[in-house]
Amino acid sequence: MLHLTLDSTGPAPEPPRAFFAGAGLVWTRQRILWWIFVVNLILAFLGMHQVAHWLGGNVLNHSLESSRRLVHGFDITALAELGLLPENPLRGMGSMSVIPSFLFTLFMLFMTGGILVAYYDDLRLDAAGFFEACGRHFWRFVRLLIYFLIALIPIAILASLAGKIYNNIDEAAVSPYSAPIFTAVAAIFLLFLLMSVRLWFDMAQVISMAKDERKMYRMLGRSASLVWHNFGSLFWLYLRISVIGWVLFGAGLYIWMIRLRPENTPAAFLIGQIMIVFWLGTRLWQRAAETAWYKQYRLAYYAPVPMPPPAPVAPGEIPKAEILPETD
Amino acid sequence: MLTWNSRVRIKAAVLLLVGLTASAFAKNPRQPRAPQAKAAAEKSKAAAPAGEKQPLSTRVVAYQIQAALDTREHKIKASETLTYKNLTGQPQQNFPFHLYLNAFQPQSTFMTEVRLYGTRGTGAESGWDPKHFGSITVTKLQVDGMGDLTNKMQFIQPDDHNTEDRTVFQAALPKPIPPGASVVFHMDFDDILPEVVERTGYKRDFYMVGQWFPKVGVWWKNQWNCHQFHATTEFFADFGTFDVNLIVPQSEIVGAGGDLVGSTNNPDGTKTLTFHSEDVHDFSWTASPHYTVVEDSWTGSTGTVKIHLLMSPGHMRSAPRYLHALKGTLAYYDQYVGPYPYDRITVVDPPHGALDAGGMEYPTLITAGTAWFMPRGLLAPEGVVEHEFGHQYWYAMVATNEFEEAWLDEGINSYLEVKVMDALYGKQTSILNFPFAQAGESQEQRTSYLSVPDFDPLTRFAWQFEGSNSYGGVTYGKTATVLLTLEKFLGEDKMREVMHQYFLRYRFTHPTGEDFLKTIQDVSGQDLHSYFDQAVSGTNILDYEIDDAHSDRVKWYEITRTGPKLYRTYVTVHRKGDFVFPVDVKITFDDKSSVLEHWDGRDRWIRYTYERPAQVASAEVDPDRKVWLDRNFFNNGRSIDGDDRAVHKLMNIWVFANEWISQLFAWIT
Numbered sequence: 001m002l003h004l005t006l007d008s009t010g011p012a013p014e015p016p017r018a019f020f021a022g023a024g025l026v027w028t029r030q031r032i033l034w035w036i037f038v039v040n041l042i043l044a045f046l047g048m049h050q051v052a053h054w055l056g057g058n059v060l061n062h063s064l065e066s067s068r069r070l071v072h073g074f075d076i077t078a079l080a081e082l083g084l085l086p087e088n089p090l091r092g093m094g095s096m097s098v099i100p101s102f103l104f105t106l107f108m109l110f111m112t113g114g115i116l117v118a119y120y121d122d123l124r125l126d127a128a129g130f131f132e133a134c135g136r137h138f139w140r141f142v143r144l145l146i147y148f149l150i151a152l153i154p155i156a157i158l159a160s161l162a163g164k165i166y167n168n169i170d171e172a173a174v175s176p177y178s179a180p181i182f183t184a185v186a187a188i189f190l191l192f193l194l195m196s197v198r199l200w201f202d203m204a205q206v207i208s209m210a211k212d213e214r215k216m217y218r219m220l221g222r223s224a225s226l227v228w229h230n231f232g233s234l235f236w237l238y239l240r241i242s243v244i245g246w247v248l249f250g251a252g253l254y255i256w257m258i259r260l261r262p263e264n265t266p267a268a269f270l271i272g273q274i275m276i277v278f279w280l281g282t283r284l285w286q287r288a289a290e291t292a293w294y295k296q297y298r299l300a301y302y303a304p305v306p307m308p309p310p311a312p313v314a315p316g317e318i319p320k321a322e323i324l325p326e327t328d
Numbered sequence: 329m330l331t332w333n334s335r336v337r338i339k340a341a342v343l344l345l346v347g348l349t350a351s352a353f354a355k356n357p358r359q360p361r362a363p364q365a366k367a368a369a370e371k372s373k374a375a376a377p378a379g380e381k382q383p384l385s386t387r388v389v390a391y392q393i394q395a396a397l398d399t400r401e402h403k404i405k406a407s408e409t410l411t412y413k414n415l416t417g418q419p420q421q422n423f424p425f426h427l428y429l430n431a432f433q434p435q436s437t438f439m440t441e442v443r444l445y446g447t448r449g450t451g452a453e454s455g456w457d458p459k460h461f462g463s464i465t466v467t468k469l470q471v472d473g474m475g476d477l478t479n480k481m482q483f484i485q486p487d488d489h490n491t492e493d494r495t496v497f498q499a500a501l502p503k504p505i506p507p508g509a510s511v512v513f514h515m516d517f518d519d520i521l522p523e524v525v526e527r528t529g530y531k532r533d534f535y536m537v538g539q540w541f542p543k544v545g546v547w548w549k550n551q552w553n554c555h556q557f558h559a560t561t562e563f564f565a566d567f568g569t570f571d572v573n574l575i576v577p578q579s580e581i582v583g584a585g586g587d588l589v590g591s592t593n594n595p596d597g598t599k600t601l602t603f604h605s606e607d608v609h610d611f612s613w614t615a616s617p618h619y620t621v622v623e624d625s626w627t628g629s630t631g632t633v634k635i636h637l638l639m640s641p642g643h644m645r646s647a648p649r650y651l652h653a654l655k656g657t658l659a660y661y662d663q664y665v666g667p668y669p670y671d672r673i674t675v676v677d678p679p680h681g682a683l684d685a686g687g688m689e690y691p692t693l694i695t696a697g698t699a700w701f702m703p704r705g706l707l708a709p710e711g712v713v714e715h716e717f718g719h720q721y722w723y724a725m726v727a728t729n730e731f732e733e734a735w736l737d738e739g740i741n742s743y744l745e746v747k748v749m750d751a752l753y754g755k756q757t758s759i760l761n762f763p764f765a766q767a768g769e770s771q772e773q774r775t776s777y778l779s780v781p782d783f784d785p786l787t788r789f790a791w792q793f794e795g796s797n798s799y800g801g802v803t804y805g806k807t808a809t810v811l812l813t814l815e816k817f818l819g820e821d822k823m824r825e826v827m828h829q830y831f832l833r834y835r836f837t838h839p840t841g842e843d844f845l846k847t848i849q850d851v852s853g854q855d856l857h858s859y860f861d862q863a864v865s866g867t868n869i870l871d872y873e874i875d876d877a878h879s880d881r882v883k884w885y886e887i888t889r890t891g892p893k894l895y896r897t898y899v900t901v902h903r904k905g906d907f908v909f910p911v912d913v914k915i916t917f918d919d920k921s922s923v924l925e926h927w928d929g930r931d932r933w934i935r936y937t938y939e940r941p942a943q944v945a946s947a948e949v950d951p952d953r954k955v956w957l958d959r960n961f962f963n964n965g966r967s968i969d970g971d972d973r974a975v976h977k978l979m980n981i982w983v984f985a986n987e988w989i990s991q992l993f994a995w996i997t
Binding site for chain 2: 038041043044045047048052055056059060061062063064065066067069070071073075076077078079080081082084085093097100101102103104105107108111132141142145148149170171172174175176177179198256257258262263265268269272273275276279280283307
């Protein structure tokens with residue numbers, strides 16, 4: 001007989017080992033990572049393709065100048081010159097980059113449900129199951145996205161306030177360091193807030209997925225309570241993976257920008273894409289770790305507790321079953 | 329004219345006479361009480377042995393100014409005595425004066441133009457901020473022998489008839505000043521300094537005080553030249569002497585465009601600093617209690633120049649960079665253009681938030697610009713010091729009219745900026761020098777021209793340009809590009825001789841564009857009118873392209889594939905722009921042989937045809953990159969075998985950025 005505890009939003013009885021479990025989930029369910037990466041790459045490529053095709057065919061591919069100024073080194077003024085040509089071969093680059101970003105965001109919104117189910121279930125999902133999960137959670141997560149955007153408003157106000165304080169400090173302080181130091185502190189604080197809010201909504205998505213719950217505002221309440229009581233372990237989990245992502249990204253940038261020969265285009269492409277995979281991978285790692293954490297958390301609370309053997313029942317008495325509602 | 333070394337010895341004697349022993353920029357110098365400005369000037373004159381010291385310039389004006397800085401109200405209360413020598417060759421009765429600080433008022437012509445097209449550091453349609461209010465009020469005007477003429481002052485608006493503009497006033501004297509005679513004006517005036525805007529003003533306790541006193545116009549081309557202050561204009565004034573007493577709090581560290589000849593502490597906590605400057609046409613100064621003073625010197629062909637670097641808090645890491653650029657520029661100018669005749673140069677590093685005061689030139693004082701975080705690969709501090717020091721030649725000494733012919737100072741200076749920066753920091757890396765990105769001065773100047781290639785000719789009055797972008801792109805960028813093209817056409821040695829001769833002929837005078845162009849023709853011995861008509865007076869665009877380059881078998885109709893093949897190669901060169909200029913065309917074949925053609929460019933296109941046993945590999949107009957005015961370098965050369973690495977590189981960056989930004993967006997989901 002199982003005995004389930006009721007208060008599932010309290011602190012976890014022991015720190016779940018979700019960090020490595022999350023990494024393992026990303027590794028064992030690599031297909032998710034690669035599919036998202038491929039979609040990300042294709043969308044970006046499609047956004048660029050037309051401009052690049054025109055630029056190569058009409059301006060750069062047969063130009064001796066492009067080889068001198070853009071291949072062996074990277075002369076910024078060459079790029080400026082391209083933009084100033086009457087034909088403006090770089091036209092449309094800005095708008096063409098917005099559309100892929102928007103489409104990718106929609107794609108990820110759709111995929112999130114499937115990703116979470118795939119990480120939560122012990123068994124591997126087939127494609128049908130995956131997309132069924134995507135569809136099942138899509139509109140719920142759209143609603144969560146709206147709540148998330150609303151939650152960002154106070155942070156935006158704080159950021160605006162920080163900007164004004166920066167200006168005031170910069171105006172008044174003799175030292176040029178005062179305002180940048182304030183900016184650094186404010187940025188860290190705002191980043192902390194952003195990550196905390198993201199963590200809150202991430203966990204709301206996980207709980208919603210785990211419980212197949214439709215009422216998102218209720219999920220937000222439960223998630224808030226859960227994150228509040230386990231903030232240290234959850235935030236540390238989120239932060240550690242973020243830091244790994246930033247370090248890998250920085251290392252990639254260093255190799256690309258500093259160590260690589262300017263004309264080694266294939267290697268540059270490879271490094272850039274590896275950076276993208278790592279960046280994406282760390283985000284999925286966060287998702288997987290949060291899912292694993294929640295799963296371990298539930299198991300910890302819902303673990304079977306040995307019960308004393310039942311007392312002999314007197315003939316004629318029928319024991320009543322105790323049904324406890326889950327409230328986590 | 330005496331040698332510069334003699335001037336140094338004379339100056340040393342003067343300094344000894346007045347007993348100066350401490351640094352000119354010591355925070356609390358312990359010098360004997362300084363004489364008043366007039367007395368200092370007399371002493372200075374008396375120190376020079378009679379007949380030995382000759383002025384470098386025709387001294388038309390002699391300013392004696394006594395000014396007290398109120399650091400609480402950011403105001404200056406001052407009196408000025410101007411002795412003006414009438415060398416105009418005719419009687420003068422009406423004298424115009426600049427009152428530049430009155431530009432910083434909402435109804436001024438300056439602000440109207442700023443609202444139209446912006447100016448340095450300020451975008452178009454920027455709102456009016458009362459903290460940028462500035463003014464100069466002449467409270468009293470007296471003329472020796474003519475009494476109080478305060479009521480005879482009248483604001484005039486020679487450029488746009490905006491009656492609200494008060495940047496020029498005219499004093500009508502009761503009787504004319506005969507030719508050769510002098511007139512002495514006495515003025516009391518009050519300055520309200522703006523928070524730093526358009527080169528001048530205060531920021532916290534930093535002061536950069538420029539264009540701050542009533543300055544008489546210039547009799548030029550047989551009339552008074554005294555323009556209103558505009559969003560895009562700079563300055564124009566006559567040479568002379570300045571004796572200035574500055575009364576500032578004792579905590580202030582002061583730098584100025586003059587020699588410090590006296591300093592004394594006053595009982596009220598202030599100190600009086602006396603500066604003397606000669607053969608200059610302006611006087612500016614700066615004060616801050618937070619400067620760190622860096623003293624250095626440079627020795628050139630004519631002696632030692634003292635360098636005073638006034639560094640703002642947090643910027644000391646840029647000091648060695650400033651010094652390296654400054655010394656390099658001094659050396660380059662010394663060899664390339666001519667000697668620097670002054671014995672000092674002061675470099676002011678504005679504090680953070682006061683960059684609008686940076687990047688400006690005054691005689692023997694320039695303002696630079698940096699930030700607490702300035703990567704070594706970004707050569708902005710070096711570039712600004714080089715440029716502003718160059719103005720000691722093209723503005724301070726060769727004192728052209730910046731209102732009407734800005735290209736003569738900013739443009740020529742930008743051309744020399746390319747030469748100096750390329751020599752000091754490399755042709756491809758003199759602006760930006762990172763492993764992942766580079767930029768050179770010459771390309772940067774050309775790019776700024778390309779952004780506005782055909783709105784205005786170089787010769788347009790500064791305030792009549794289409795806008796501040798056109799003013800900047802044409803005055804700085806196009807002039808530099810025009811002169812770079814000319815240098816390639818004439819040869820570097822000839823161009824060097826041009827600049828040298830121009831400097832020697834016109835230093836300490838007010839030459840015109842005609843003078844400059846005539847010097848080029850004289851020195852080069854070539855008729856360059858066609859080039860000047862198009863490049864200087866015109867707005868034609870220069871653009872050559874390889875329209876076609878291909879080879880065809882001569883006996884294309886024969887099926888045989890054995891034996892040597894003869895090819896007929898066609899190369900068509902197209903002049904896309906209206907600017908006609910001779911160019912070279914280089915055709916390279918796949919057997920590594922090449923042909924160099926020369927085309928006068930008069931027709932719209934030309935086709936070259938060759939028959940040889942090799943096919944064309946590439947064709948290029950202007951292979952040695954002589955014609956910097958060419959609008960599009962990318963269509964100059966055409967290779968038959970394509971090289972898609974450039975476009976792949978751009979795609980790499982763009983795809984990567986797009987993917988990453990997409991993921992950042994997706995973070996919200």
